[in-house]
Amino acid sequence: MRADLEKIAQWIEPDKHVLDLGCGDGDLLKHLAAEKGITGYGIEIDDDNIITCINKGLNVIHGNVDEGLSSFDDDSFDYVVMTQAIQALKYPVEALREMLRIGKQAIVTFPNFGYWDCRFGLMLQGRMPVSKALPAQWYETQNIHLCTVKDFEVLCKEEGFRILERSLVDKSHRDKFFIKMWPNMLAEIALYRFERK
Amino acid sequence: MTQEIPADSVGIVTPISQLFDEPLQLKSGKVLKSYNLMYETYGKLNSDKSNAVLICHALSGDHHVAGYHSHNDKKPGWWDSFIGPGRVIDTNKFFIICSNNIGGCSGSTGPSSINPDKGQPYGPDFPVVTIEDWVKSQALLIDSLGIDTLAAVIGGSMGGMQAMQWAIDYPHRVKNCAVIAAAPKLSTQNIAFNEVARKAIMSDPNFADGRYYNKGEKPNQGLMLARMLGHITYLSDEALKDKFGRDLREGEFKFHFDTEFEIENYLKYQGEKFVGNFDANTYLLMTKALDYFDPARLYDDDLGKALSHVTCDFFVASFTSDWRFDPKRSMEIVKALIDENKNVSYMEIEAPHGHDGFLMDVPVYMNGLRSYLDRVAAKLGVKQDAC
Numbered sequence: 001m002r003a004d005l006e007k008i009a010q011w012i013e014p015d016k017h018v019l020d021l022g023c024g025d026g027d028l029l030k031h032l033a034a035e036k037g038i039t040g041y042g043i044e045i046d047d048d049n050i051i052t053c054i055n056k057g058l059n060v061i062h063g064n065v066d067e068g069l070s071s072f073d074d075d076s077f078d079y080v081v082m083t084q085a086i087q088a089l090k091y092p093v094e095a096l097r098e099m100l101r102i103g104k105q106a107i108v109t110f111p112n113f114g115y116w117d118c119r120f121g122l123m124l125q126g127r128m129p130v131s132k133a134l135p136a137q138w139y140e141t142q143n144i145h146l147c148t149v150k151d152f153e154v155l156c157k158e159e160g161f162r163i164l165e166r167s168l169v170d171k172s173h174r175d176k177f178f179i180k181m182w183p184n185m186l187a188e189i190a191l192y193r194f195e196r197k
Numbered sequence: 198m199t200q201e202i203p204a205d206s207v208g209i210v211t212p213i214s215q216l217f218d219e220p221l222q223l224k225s226g227k228v229l230k231s232y233n234l235m236y237e238t239y240g241k242l243n244s245d246k247s248n249a250v251l252i253c254h255a256l257s258g259d260h261h262v263a264g265y266h267s268h269n270d271k272k273p274g275w276w277d278s279f280i281g282p283g284r285v286i287d288t289n290k291f292f293i294i295c296s297n298n299i300g301g302c303s304g305s306t307g308p309s310s311i312n313p314d315k316g317q318p319y320g321p322d323f324p325v326v327t328i329e330d331w332v333k334s335q336a337l338l339i340d341s342l343g344i345d346t347l348a349a350v351i352g353g354s355m356g357g358m359q360a361m362q363w364a365i366d367y368p369h370r371v372k373n374c375a376v377i378a379a380a381p382k383l384s385t386q387n388i389a390f391n392e393v394a395r396k397a398i399m400s401d402p403n404f405a406d407g408r409y410y411n412k413g414e415k416p417n418q419g420l421m422l423a424r425m426l427g428h429i430t431y432l433s434d435e436a437l438k439d440k441f442g443r444d445l446r447e448g449e450f451k452f453h454f455d456t457e458f459e460i461e462n463y464l465k466y467q468g469e470k471f472v473g474n475f476d477a478n479t480y481l482l483m484t485k486a487l488d489y490f491d492p493a494r495l496y497d498d499d500l501g502k503a504l505s506h507v508t509c510d511f512f513v514a515s516f517t518s519d520w521r522f523d524p525k526r527s528m529e530i531v532k533a534l535i536d537e538n539k540n541v542s543y544m545e546i547e548a549p550h551g552h553d554g555f556l557m558d559v560p561v562y563m564n565g566l567r568s569y570l571d572r573v574a575a576k577l578g579v580k581q582d583a584c
Contacts, residue, residue, distance in 0.1 A: 017538070041535060047544070047561045054512075054542050054568040057576075061531060062545040071532040 004083060004109050004191055005031065007167050011107060011193050012036060016078035019043065019102060021065050021095070022085035026053035033058070040077065043069075066090045069098045077103040086110050087143040093155070100161065100196050109191045112168070114148030114184040132171045133188045149184040156194060165193040205281045206273065207239040207264035207288055214304055217337060221299075224489075227324035230313070234338050235304025236260045236296035239280060240288035242344070247577050249344045250286060251335060252276070252295040253352030253359035256427070256483045257475060259303035262295045278558050285567045290574040291348060298359075299334050300326045300482040308478035309410060319478075321407030326482060328355075328490045332362045336370065349373035349573055353555035354522065355483070358490050361530070364507045365492050373573050375512040375566065378519055378555035380526035381500050381533070382491035387521065390430055391484040394423035398477045407478050420477040421468035428467050433518035433551030500533035510540040512569040514562060516554035517547050542569065 005028045012018065014036045020029050023042025026049070032038040043063040044050050053060035063069075065082070066089055080103030086092045087110050099106040111133040112118075118129035128138040136142070147155075149168065156163055168180075168187030202208055214235050221229040237260050242249060252262050254275070263280035265273050279285040280293060297305035300323060308323035315322075339347065350371050352360035357379025364374040383391070398404060401419030409415050429437075437460060444459040456462045496502035511534055515527035524545045534541040546562045548554040554562070 039538065041541075047547075047565075050542075050544055051561070051564050051568050054565060054572065057572050059540050059542055061535070061541070061543045071528055071535070073536060076536070 002027065004169070004189060007169070007191055008081060008083065008107055008109070009035065011165060012038065012079055014038070017076075019072065019077045019080045021069075021080065021082040021099070023049070023053065023058075023060065024083075025049050026056050026058045026060065028081065028083065029053070029058050030056050065095050069095075069102060072098075072102040074101055075104060079103055079105050079107055081107045083107075083109045084111070087146050089145060092145045093159070096155075096159065096161070100194075105164065105193060105195045106161075107191070107193045108152075109189060110147065110152070111143070112149050112184065112187045112190045113146040114150060115188045116185045117188075119185070131188070149187060149190050152190065152192065156192075160197045161194045162197045163192055163194045167191040202265060202268075203281075205283050206277065207281050209268070210237050210239065210261075210264035210266065210274075212237050212260060212266070212304060215338065215341065217334070217341075219337075221330070221334060221337075223324055223330050224327040225325050229299070229306070229324060232299055232306035232334070233304065233310070234296045234299070234306075234334060235301075236294060236338060237262065237264075237274075239263055239293045240291050242292040242342070246344050247346065247348060248291050248574070249339065249342075249347050250291040250293050250349045250351060251339070251347050251363070252280075252286075252293060253331075253335075253350065253356035253363075254295060254298065255352075255354040255356050256480075256487065257424075257471070258356070259301060260295045260297040260305075261303070262293070276556065279563070279566075285563050286351065286570060287567075287574070291570075294339070294342070296335055296338055298326075298331045298483075298486075300479060300486070302476035302479040307476065308407070308482065309476045318408075318410040320410060321478065323478065323482070325485055327486050328359050328362045329366060331359055331486070332366050335363075336367055339370075345370065347371050348577055349375060349570065351375040351377070352379070353377040354379060354552065355487055355490075357555075358487070362490070362492060364509050364511070365503060368506050368508045371509045372577070373512070373569075374507075374509045375514075375569070376527070376530060377512075377514045377566075378516055378522055378527075378552055379530070380522040381493060381529050383488055384526075388488050390426065391488055394426050395481050395484055397422035397426065398481060401477075404477065407481075409477070415472070416477045417472040420472045420475065420480060421465075423477075423480055424471040424475075425464040425468045428464060430521045431552045433520065433549060435518060435549050436551050436553075439549070500529065501536040504533050504539065505537050507537075507539060511542070512566065513541060513543045514555075514565065515543075515545050516550065516552070516559075516562075517545060518549050519552045519554060521552040 018038045018040035020042045023044050029042050041059045045064050050060050080099040117131050121129035168183045169189050171188045218231045261274040263274040263277045282289045297303040300307045308319045312319040350360040350363045357376040360374050361376050364371050398419035401416035403414040404416040441459040492503040493500040515524035531543045544565045548559045550557050
């Protein structure tokens with residue numbers, strides 16, 4: 001399992017109700033169901049991923065986060081999770097608000113655009129950054145709303161989200177000590193757990 | 198012409214007619230003293246009788262889902278490509294049952310059957326039946342087969358509604374429910390279309406208040422119109438455009454009112470084909486059963502409440518170009534299930550065919566349903582044994 005998913009699994013308490021937005025092939029849900037006894041649903045747009053989830057015996061619902069989550073009631077989940085998807089959404093702020101309407105807590109992961117290599121690419125090479133976390137060229141990337149660790153935290157403040165926990169890791173999702181020294185420069189991937197104030 | 202039967206077909210099948218001599222109490226308050234159910238089965242019931250799958254047919258469907266009745270049949274059953282050894286609903290794993298609904302015209306007791314009290318066809322005296330009544334009669338059928346619990350109930354369109362009713366009425370007898378291209382109840386527009394269809398039949402001079410069986414003529418014109426109207430709602434605008442466009446049979450305008458456009462010709466063909474093997478009174482009954490279907494009605498119009506006691510897992514699927522039962526209608530079912538914390542997976546299938554998509558060989562749809570049923574078989578520990 002991807003290391004960021006491992007981290008999220010540590011954050012989630014057992015036997016809770018979880019909604020995973022953009023659940024992909026269902027790895028996280030499968031792990032959470034097996035190890036933590038959670039119940040819940042994945043939302044996914046890609047047919048192959050949906051079928052993979054069905055194969056795994058997961059509850060998966062065809063859906064597009066950008067088209068809204070109005071079919072979910074307020075406070076109907078303990079956690080709403082979205083991994084590596086926010087940067088590809090058309091309406092990321094609306095999605096974050098919706099996550100905290102539906103869930104008591106939200107967990108989000110995204111590639112940190114403040115990572116030194118991204119800055120280096122733009123500053124010295126004059127090119128849009130291409131890295132392991134962000135491998136596509138500017139013209140074909142699905143990542144249309146990239147942000148930095150700082151940007152995200154400013155947004156949380158503006159929106160009135162309380163950050164409960166964050167984890168900033170390198171591309172192998174290792175929690176290296178030096179990242180803590182200059183997180184916005186040294187973290188490649190950011191994970192946040194937050195709630196409404 | 199002798200039909201070449203593919204190796205993965207269920208092959209030649211024989212329908213079974215079973216008499217039920219106990220009175221059936223109907224939702225309307227009326228009682229059907231005795232009745233026949235015509236059904237077919239494919240595959241083998243395993244020793245613990247845990248691998249039975251019930252298929253519910255749509256408005257114009259019947260018990261003949263798969264295989265051929267004889268080598269002379271031009272076409273197999275209505276969902277043949279989904280059913281057989283190694284197919285989506287795998288007869289190596291499941292014992293498949295499908296019965297013709299009561300009120301039908303393919304062998305189960307219906308308005309064209311003889312009313313034992315009068316020695317004449319029932320006609321309009323046949324009681325109005327509901328989807329709940331069909332489910333009840335099917336429960337008695339599986340009782341008679343010694344089956345307590347169904348591994349799955351599967352249905353498309355009206356059949357999907359019937360599958361849902363099964364989950365509601367017999368929560369401990371259904372393990373899985375596949376609701377495909379259905380809705381939790383008909384929309385106002387759906388009812389409106391049904392009413393036009395019924396009026397077309399009832400205003401045919403040959404309808405004779407439904408007592409046309411012993412007369413020379415049947416209300417074929419009215420039934421044909423009803424089918425033509427229905428058929429338009431089964432297909433998408435895009436599918437019609439792709440198939441017929443504005444093509445003219447003779448290439449140019451003829452300035453008359455005979456069949457000119459290819460679409461007119463197609464509807465006429467569909468209508469004429471239909472009246473050959475369908476009964477007008479059955480059409481009235483089926484559309485009425487659809488109109489009445491509304492499981493939430495008994496629960497303050499709250500579908501979640503209606504589904505709160507169901508215990509089975511659900512597979513729900515819709516088709517993007519279906520405007521008769523739009524994907525949003527399926528999402529209403531999915532939402533209610535999610536609200537009640539039930540196990541459900543939902544696929545919205547990208548397909549151009551309109552409502553009829555549920556009958557089509559759309560690969561992603563077939564793969565999705567196959568994956569779901571593979572899980573069902575695995576969970577039940579259904580072993581793959583050669584039949």
